[in-house]
Amino acid sequence: MAATGYAIGVDIGGTKIQFAAIAKDGTILHRHQAPTEAQRGPEQIMAKVLAGIEHTREAMEASGAPAGIGIGSAGQIDCRTGAVVYASDLLPGWAGMPVKRHVEEWFGLSVRIDNDVNVFAIAEKVYGAGRNYNSFVCLALGTGIGGAMVEDGRLVRGAFGGAGELGHVSVDFEGPRCSCGNNGCVELYASGSGIARLGREALALASAAGEQAPDWRPESREIIRAWLAGEPLAAQVMDRALRALGAAIAGFIHTFNPEAVIIGGGVAEAGEPFLAALEEQVRTRTSAAMRDACVLLPAYVGADAGVIGAAAQIWHYGDE
Ligand SMILES: [Zn+2]
CATH class of the missing domain: 3.30.420.40 (ATPase, nucleotide binding domain)
Structure with missing residues (x-):
C-alpha cells in the first residue's frame, strides 16, 4: 500500500x-x-x-x-x-x-x-504566525468576528467545543443589542458588518448636519480604502472600530496572557496601517507586563x- x-x-x-x-x-x-x-x-x-x-x-x-x-x-x-x-x-x-x-x-x-x-x-499554529508560540489568541475579522485560543499548544475548547466566541465579548454594556442577546459586542463595531454599521451612522449624522457626503458607501472595504486615503469621516469610523477592537483585545490579553494575538480575516487585509493603529489602541489599554509579553501579528496562512x-x-x- x-x-x-x-x-x-x-x-x-x-x-x-x-x-x-x-x-x-x-x-x-x-x-x-x-x-x-x-x-x-x-x-x-x-x-x-x-x-x-x-x-x-x-x-x-x-x-x-x-x-x-x-x-x-x-x-x-x-x-x-x-x-x-x-x-x-x-x-x-x-x-x-x-x-x-x-x-x-x-x-x-x-x-x-x-x-x-x-x-x-x-x-496558524502548524504553518503560520503561531509556529513559535504555545499560547496565542486568533481573531478572524470577517462579516462577524470569530476567535480561537491556543494554550500550551492546544486549542481551548470549553464544555463542548464552543469556547472562543470572542466577537461576542461586550465592549459597551449599554451599546446596541447583538444577535447573541448581549449589548455592545465587539463584533458590532470591528467586523466587516460592524464597520459598515458605524459607516451608516456616520453618514446619517453628517447628512443631518448638512455636511457634504464623502465619496464612499457604507461598506467595510470602501470605508477602509477611504480611511487609508485619509478621508476624515472614514477616519472617524475606523477610529471607533479600532478603539472597540483595542478594548476587546486588551481584555483578551488580560484574560489569557498570550504570547501573541494573531489577526486575520477580510478586515485585517487593510494591512500594516490597520495593525499599527490597533497596536496603539491595545498598548494604551493593557497593563505593562502583560502587554510587553505579547505581540500583535497578521495571520500568515491567508485565504x-x-x-x-x-x-x-x-x-x-x-x-x-
Ligand atoms: Zn453578541
Missing part, C-alpha cells in the same frame, strides 16, 4: 465549500470548490460535502488513499460528537447535522471536524487557511 502522504481538507462556509488534498507540509496538491447554496437546505450541503470529498479522492487516486478527512465548518461544532450544535442564518438548518458520522460512514476513513476559526488557529487547517487536524491535535 502506498504511503498516505496527504489528507483531504474541507472548509464549509456560508457562500462556498472548498475542498483540497493537502500534503503534510501544508502544500495544496489538488483543489476545487462548490457554491454552498445554503438556502437549498442542509441535506443538500451534506450531499455536496460527500461529493466534493469523493471528487478529491478520485483526483488523487494515483497517490493512494488519504490519511484522513479534516473538516472546518462555520457555526458551533461539538468536537466530541462531530455534530453541528449551532449555525447562524448563514447556514440555515445546519444545526444538528452529524457531519462527522456521515463522512465516516461514507468513506470509512478517520474524520475530524471543528469550527472554522479553530481550524484557522490550527493552520487557504480553512482547507489547510482542516486537513492539518488529521496530523495534529490527534491526541485530543
